[in-house]
Amino acid sequence: MKKRTLLLTLPAILLVFSILLSACGENIKSGEASEIEIKFPSIWVAKDSKAASFAQIVKDFNEQNQGKIKVVVEEIPDYGAYKDKIRTNITTGTTPDIFSFDNPADGEFYYKSGNLADLTPYLDEQWKSTFLDHAFDNAAYDGKVYSIPFEFGVTPVLYNTKLFKQAGITGFPKTYTELFAAYDKLKAAGIAPATQMTGGDGWVSMLWYSQLVSAIGGPDVYKHGLDDPAFVQAAEVLKKLFDYTTGDAVGLDNAGGHFLNQQTAVLLNGPWFIGRIKKEGIDHLYDSVEVAPAPVYEGGKGQAGQYIGFTQASLAVGKQKDKKKEEAIVKFLKYLTSPDNVKKISLDSGSLFVIKYDVTKDDNVERLQTEMKKGMEAAPYIIPHFRASVSPAVGAEFPQALSGLVLGKYTPEQFVEQLKQADSK
């Protein structure tokens, strides 16, 4: 009996020992390795306009730090999947070494998780001076800086001058009255005036709503919350804008397709869309596209030339146990956000950034990007879009409430009420 027990126990003991030995082996191995590996799940891959220059920067950094630091990019081209992954990682305490996020409203939740590294000690004056003023306004929580602002987004009007000419319109309308008159002309010429959408996150229509809310309620409109009457008034106008769009607007989740195929004449979108106009637009579309600020709402508190602007991407670091690794991550962050590298990405992709860089005559600066930059600099104020100014729940409810508004299920008042209810959960 004893012999049998021993025979049964022996393999188990051997198994346990082998596991322990292999674990020790791993420890020895990792102790020997001096190279620090930084994992960076990234969306700036595949077809993203920043993919090529971003990959080159990572490659250059790895070459410069060969044998010491290695940045490993985990490619996640689907933004929804990326967001889900990051949230799950943070919730479960497996935050990636570096990651990016777009919506400052989400950032606040991430900061309070306690799973992000405090970057305050690394943010010396020299590094900070490379950023635009107020760049760090949304990056701090509890007096500590938890993210580095990176890409900046503005979303002016992009319009197709060729289609405007066909309808006998010169220049982009300055007021909403003029806008609707121009839209009537476009409609009469058989052209769908502007892209609107309620599918996905309702991005383009959310931007129109953002423009309307601040055009009616002024730059301080979000301080009053959803009780400000501007939200109801803006909903009324937004509903009217859906009379001047394509038949598939309710449910549409492709923000740029119609504009790229010259099926609509107007689109609200940001500088990252410039690359798509060039690559995916029909022949010579790029030459026909111009940039303009959104119209003024007569009687509203907003001013002419207002711009919607927001931090489009921030970089954050997962809390590290190893101080050396944390320093290595910050070294890479400083490299990535250095004016030279940011300039490379910006000139290559058309995207704007919160990091300052000099442009010389020899630089091939993108035309539409320059127009957007000029408009932004001339703007009396820059205000974030609606989704960045409300809770994630309100932002998520927006496309549903909007489709209800457009289809007549909700009045403008009920539309705002739906948003408020989402916030109260």
Add this chain to the structure above:
Amino acid sequence: MQRTTHFRTGAILFLLPALLLFAAYFIYPVGYVVVVSLMKWDGMSSPGFVGLRNYSALFHDEVFRISIRNNLIWACAEALIQVPLAIVVALLLARKPKGWKLLRTIYFFPHVISGIAITMMWGAIYNNERGLLNGFLRLVGLSGWEHNWLGGLGSAFPSVLVYGLLYIGYFMVIILADISSVSRSYYEAASIDGATRTQQDWHITLPLIKGTIATCVTLAMVNGLRQFEQVLLLTGGGPANSSSVLVLYLYKELQNFHYGTANALGTVLIVLGGLVILTVRRLFNAAKYDM
């Protein structure tokens, strides 16, 4: 006596790993879901106990009511339309008409293709401007019936639901396999007694495959309760949440950092799933058939 004790110890030892895995990967997560459903938690900061407040909020929530309704319609449609269709086709194929093997493959083929690809294809079919469905309606002179199928309050959910019901191959194959195991002697005896094929199907085949039908109905109903990607990809639950389902609502609540509500929805789903299984078992008196 000693032998019995040894046998018991051995049985326990052999079962222990499976029990541990079951506890770690099923009992613990389900228990955790229930516990978190009683919390107000954003997934990031510390949770706070709120009792049944998440459930109470859900039962006063219009989107929850719509989602439950849609899920129950979906579950019933699968059980009452998809499974009966599969039974009819399986009974017909069991008669082995010419080309039955090819037909069996054709019916099953959609299940080999990614569900996402099929959903995207139907998204293109339903497209308001360039879709095949509206194109077909125009072609046959019914342009008045053209519609934004996925963007209409009354049409979005039926559009998402209906096409899935056509894919009967999975249940058909299960039923067909069971029919083939029925002894031929029953049919021979019935033929001698003058029973027609329909009478044979009705009085011999169907009662003998009752257990498999019960399994198919259970699987179909549970499938109806856990629908997600079809709705997410085609309508995102819209317009105005009219095509929302429970799992999609749960997913959205997680995205909104409402982890307590999301887990309350998870608990409701688990309870609903359990109720469906019990109801189907009872209806089919399934215990007899070793479900």
